[in-house]
Amino acid sequence: MDPATEEVLAAVSDGDIAEAIAAVDAAEEAAADWKATSPRRRSDILMKCFHLMNDQAERLARMITAENGKALPDARSEVTYAAEFFRWYAEEAVRAPGELGPAPAGANQIMVTHEPIGIAVLVTPWNFPAAMATRKIAPALAAGCTCILKPAAETPLTALAIGEIMRQAGVPAGVVNIVTTTKAGPVVSAMLHDKRVRKLSFTGSTGVGRRLLHEAADQVISCSMELGGNAPFIVFDDADVETAVAGAMVAKMRNGGEACTAANRFYVQKRILAEFMRRFAEEMAALKVGPGLAADTQLGPLITEAAVAKVERLVDDAIAKGARLVTGGSRLGGEGFYYLPTVLAHVSPDAEILREEIFGPVAPIIAFDTEDEVVELANDTEYGLVSYVFSRDLKRALAVAGRLESGMVGINRGVVSDAAAPFGGMKQSGLGREGSNHGMLEYLETKYIAATW
Incomplete structure (x- = not known):
């Protein structure tokens, strides 16, 4: 619906639990190949997303304004900001950290590596429908994760447009999946109770965030929460x-x-x-x-x-x-x-x-x-x-x-x-950070290997 006129702009699929699990299936099928894709190849695809998004910036800005209501200059600024996450994480994709050093006792070497955490569920709000999507998708893909995006029911068109841009950029089928729905609670809950899902990144109200933390606890899912402010x-x-x-x-x-x-x-x-x-x-x-x-x-x-x-x-x-x-x-x-x-x-x-x-x-x-x-x-x-x-x-x-x-x-x-700064809050404003190198670490697991040679 256009908030300026209260007129219907378009109709989109109203997904249910079956669609949510199908999206997890697709993410699982694509996961091994995407994890094995070289960091340089991931980087190149994300950089192409950046350029395509800028090429289509005016169309995207007008779409954001139509379904969100914000003034067009604000929408143009959002598109620029959103695209920057693709560029930033194209650069970060080739810089995953690692460590190697002797154990204090001298008996072995301590090796620390980082690997993709797994399938990520990304839940985004309506107020920045482009930027909140790219701020989550880009680091997930840079880290080697596949994902499912559940955009806000008020602003699905922007999410679908970004999905098409990513397809054009060469993101393989199943790596990014988009489920539009008015049944957010049951749909997200179903994914969080699927043992294949290992990450939740949510931006929204503190009240909803608390409920999702409870849901995620059942499968001990890693959570990043960007919640309310005052x-x-x-x-x-x-x-x-x-x-x-x-x-x-x-x-x-x-x-x-x-x-x-x-x-x-x-x-x-x-x-x-x-x-x-x-x-x-x-x-x-x-x-x-x-x-x-x-x-x-x-x-x-x-x-x-x-x-x-x-x-x-x-x-x-x-x-x-x-x-x-x-x-x-x-x-x-x-x-x-x-x-x-x-x-x-x-x-x-x-x-x-x-x-x-x-x-x-x-x-x-x-x-x-x-x-x-x-x-x-x-x-x-x-x-x-x-x-x-x-x-x-x-x-x-x-x-x-x-x-x-x-x-x-x-x-x-x-x-x-x-995009280069760690975005996040203290107290009940959230957990974890988005943007900067911290944002990609949210989608990586730390692995320690004790080796003797």
Whole structure:
């Protein structure tokens, strides 16, 4: 469904447990040959995926916008980011680590190798339908694993398009399998209870992640979990306000706020609170809202009616508890799932919006006095994915970054995602890392061999 018009775009297969097991069968049949494929050959195929994806970038971006709703510039950026995982892991495929050295007693040599973990089930969300797929598929293939991708039911077309690109690039049949379904629970559960499956990589909510960890425990399956976030955005009074506002617009409004890395809570030191709020609210109010494919659109619709209802609930609760509406605060009338860019001031500590992941274009602002106070506020959450810190004092910014309980910290910038960097969180924001050399290690088993010669 197009979130901008609520019109049906296409119909795709609604797979069930039989299709899921058939996908595991196909992955098993292809596994031995793909494992035996040389790292250089895997690298060449992944690099061809990179080039093909860039060649088809505009078509993919328009497809993402059509089924996801995001503004076309955001979709173009996503395609560029998604393709980069193919290039990065094409380079990493030939660099699997190994070790050789004498045992301390001198009686033997310690050899450490890494081999493919096995068949991987990859479950991806709707908010970045291309990037979340390539961020999982590329390292799995680089490591020598075959896989089954279960994309979100809201955005199957992008996943299928990426599958076709991989076929064109020479990925053998059975190495990558795609199961589209509205029955995610039973389908994923069936795969996780198949003894041939050895890896689960999931991106989505913490609640679903907890349930999948329980399911995976039955077969002791290795799990990588990229879960929810509640990112604090901290602005100290020595920050460059213009830089901080620009960073806030990126951290909050990338993908319309529908991102796990989106700034969720804005903490601004009191001396510059008024200036920051004024400038930020002006930038938010000036955003052009409309269909993502329109040339001048900067903010498209949210993904579903339920997403709009959730944002409404959080904003209404905050206002009922004393928050002041600075700009926005309502739906956009007419068809489509739109919510206006919104800034809230003087948000109460007990407002639900400070506890839940907003996943929409809403920025609650809270004043603070001291460094210790803001660190305590920032860490007062079960989540720990990403934090943002703005200050001209690099020594202080680094010290605060070290005290923040999050897997990633952006200093004086509103975006941290990079194929070359380890993406992941602490606490209930996840397990493991994606991207960088760490991402491929998630799909490799370590083997130790004691040898005498």
